[in-house]
Amino acid sequence: MVGCVRRMRSLRLSKFFAVASPLVLIHGLHALAAPEQDPAAWGSNHVGQPVPEYEDGNTCLFCHRTSIGPSWQTEKHATTIRALAEESNAEQLKQKASGAEFVFGRGPKFRFLKPTGAYGTFSLFDASWSPKDKEWSGEERWDAAKFGANCAGCHASGVDSVEKTFQMPSLDCHTCHGLAVPEHAEDGTLMLLSKKGKTPAGVEVSICGSCHLRGGKSKSTGLPFPNNFVPGDNLFKDFDLDLSDERISQESPSDAHIFRIARDVAVFGLNDVTCTTCHDVHGESEKKHVQMPRRAICFVCHTQNEPLTTMPTEKRQNVTCEY
Ligand code: HEC
Ligand code: HEC
Numbered sequence: 511m512v513g514c515v516r517r518m519r520s521l522r523l524s525k526f527f528a529v530a531s532p533l534v535l536i537h538g539l540h541a542l543a544a545p546e547q548d549p550a551a552w553g554s555n556h557v558g559q560p561v562p563e564y565e566d567g568n569t570c571l572f573c574h575r576t577s578i579g580p581s582w583q584t585e586k587h588a589t590t591i592r593a594l595a596e597e598s599n600a601e602q603l604k605q606k607a608s609g610a611e612f613v614f615g616r617g618p619k620f621r622f623l624k625p626t627g628a629y630g631t632f633s634l635f636d637a638s639w640s641p642k643d644k645e646w647s648g649e650e651r652w653d654a655a656k657f658g659a660n661c662a663g664c665h666a667s668g669v670d671s672v673e674k675t676f677q678m679p680s681l682d683c684h685t686c687h688g689l690a691v692p693e694h695a696e697d698g699t700l701m702l703l704s705k706k707g708k709t710p711a712g713v714e715v716s717i718c719g720s721c722h723l724r725g726g727k728s729k730s731t732g733l734p735f736p737n738n739f740v741p742g743d744n745l746f747k748d749f750d751l752d753l754s755d756e757r758i759s760q761e762s763p764s765d766a767h768i769f770r771i772a773r774d775v776a777v778f779g780l781n782d783v784t785c786t787t788c789h790d791v792h793g794e795s796e797k798k799h800v801q802m803p804r805r806a807i808c809f810v811c812h813t814q815n816e817p818l819t820t821m822p823t824e825k826r827q828n829v830t831c832e833y
């Protein structure tokens with residue numbers, strides 16, 4: 511992932527709707543004709559409760575080292591925040607971001623972090639570095655409050671929205687699999703997102719959406735990430751998000767396809783396609799998707815009436831993440 515303009519997608523959804531074929535229209539009508547559900551109707555959440563004592567990923571990997579261990583070292587969730595020292599040009603970067611110990615962001619922007627000294631908090635450097643243009647932008651200033659209030663919820667684990675602290679930088683196993691019961695070693699289906707178990711579509715979309723539906727806010731805290739979301743919870747009980755066509759049309763395809771799948775499941779009750787239909791998280795691969803039958807969601811990224819090899823380019827941008 512280098513550079514901010516990548517293969518595929520500059521297709522805006524407005525354009526997508528303008529060129530919609532009968533297939534898309536049928537699917538669209540089907541979706542619209544399906545009775546709308548209240549996304550917040552089922553389940554519960556952990557707002558107001560203490561942040562659970564999550565098991566450390568190293569404990570999980572003690573047993574899961576053969577299947578998960580090897581790929582986990584470089585997996586993007588596991589390394590969303592990483593040691594700056596590992597970057598080849600670390601010394602050069604530190605000349606501006608002086609004191610920085612960690613970096614996050616890969617393609618469009620590098621952002622820099624350093625511990626504040628207080629438990630579970632980082633200072634965020636306002637200026638960012640573009641690896642593609644090899645240029646700095648923004649003010650050279652350390653901000654001790656911003657990471658905890660605006661970023662931590664989706665880039666760190668065990669986040670306390672009230673104290674604005676985290677238990678660990680980067681994303682540990684529990685952010686997707688939730689709390690592990692010891693009995694799961696006998697019966698793997700007791701874990702969320704297990705291969706054999708049936709995690710309901712709404713639960714899965716809540717898990718992935720707790721970070722990937724960027725642009726919403728917690729009703730209880732007003733912060734741009736969910737309040738004490740524990741996998742298994744219904745995200746929409748406390749997370750306020752605009753899932754209208756108008757809103758989705760403002761997103762580039764890499765975000766728009768996430769909003770559309772979330773809406774299909776949470777609002778229209780169409781449960782046949784979820785994130786893991788196409789994404790293999792531990793394999794960091796989307797290759798499953800090329801075998802799927804064509805349906806409306808394909809043309810968020812591909813071009814209608816052209817071979818599926820045709821891929822527009824997309825400028826990667828996101829307001830929540832400041833890139
Ligand atoms: C609601 C959850 C959420 C919040 C809040 C959030 N992020 Fe992100 N961020 C994400 C997700 C999800 C991605 C991965 C997006 C993708 O790969 O398409 C991401 C990616 C990024 C990237 C990397 C882009 C790349 O591809 O290299 C940067 C940089 C970033 N975020 C910075 C920030 C900063 C700075 C803040 C706080 C000001 C922040 N984010 C707040 C969820 C969030
Ligand atoms: C970003 C979400 C996410 C995180 C974080 C995550 N997983 Fe998973 N995991 C999944 C999903 C989704 C599946 C279902 C199969 C797939 O898509 O790879 C899965 C499948 C599994 C499986 C069963 C499949 C297999 O290949 O054996 C195990 C075991 C597992 N995860 C353990 C872990 C452990 C241990 C960690 C932390 C070190 C972890 N997971 C972190 C999302 C995640």
Ligand code: HEC
Pocket residue numbers: 565566567569570571572573574683684687689690694695696697698699701702703704705706707
């Ligand atoms: C004491 C060993 C042990 C520990 C610790 C452990 N697991 Fe497991 N886990 C297992 C075994 C054994 C299975 C397979 C059970 C089966 O065969 O059905 C399993 C199954 C799973 C599955 C479902 C695998 C599938 O086939 O889809 C997931 C997901 C999972 N574990 C995640 C975790 C996570 C996350 C943690 C840490 C919070 C963890 N495990 C800690 C032993 C362990």
Ligand code: HEC
Pocket residue numbers: 586587589590591614615616663664665681685686717718719720721722785786789791794795
């Ligand atoms: C706790 C927050 C969080 C959760 C939960 C989460 N993600 Fe992510 N995801 C991120 C962030 C942050 C990144 C960006 C990592 C980076 O590149 O630094 C990311 C990156 C990705 C990527 C691009 C990198 C890659 O692995 O190819 C995919 C695809 C993805 N996530 C899918 C999922 C799916 C599917 C789920 C649900 C099973 C999920 N994520 C759950 C925060 C999350």
Ligand code: HEC
Pocket residue numbers: 518715718719722764767768769771772783784785786787788789796799807808
């Ligand atoms: C119909 C298949 C399909 C479904 C369903 C789907 N995705 Fe994707 N997604 C893709 C493909 C294909 C890509 C493009 C990967 C690339 O850019 O190489 C992608 C890209 C992404 C990216 C950006 C990856 C990157 O490299 O930055 C994220 C994050 C992501 N998906 C998350 C999700 C989440 C979360 C869901 C569920 C709400 C979801 N996707 C549902 C097929 C799908």
Ligand code: HEC
Pocket residue numbers: 517518763764767796797799800801802803804805807808809810811812818819821
């Ligand atoms: C989020 C964007 C996204 C969505 C949604 C998406 N694709 Fe893709 N697709 C890609 C990207 C990027 C590639 C090229 C990289 C790859 O192979 O993963 C691709 C590649 C393909 C290829 C291989 C083309 C070749 O090079 O031979 C096929 C076939 C394909 N997609 C079919 C589909 C189908 C069918 C759907 C709907 C079920 C779909 N795609 C949905 C982004 C997407």
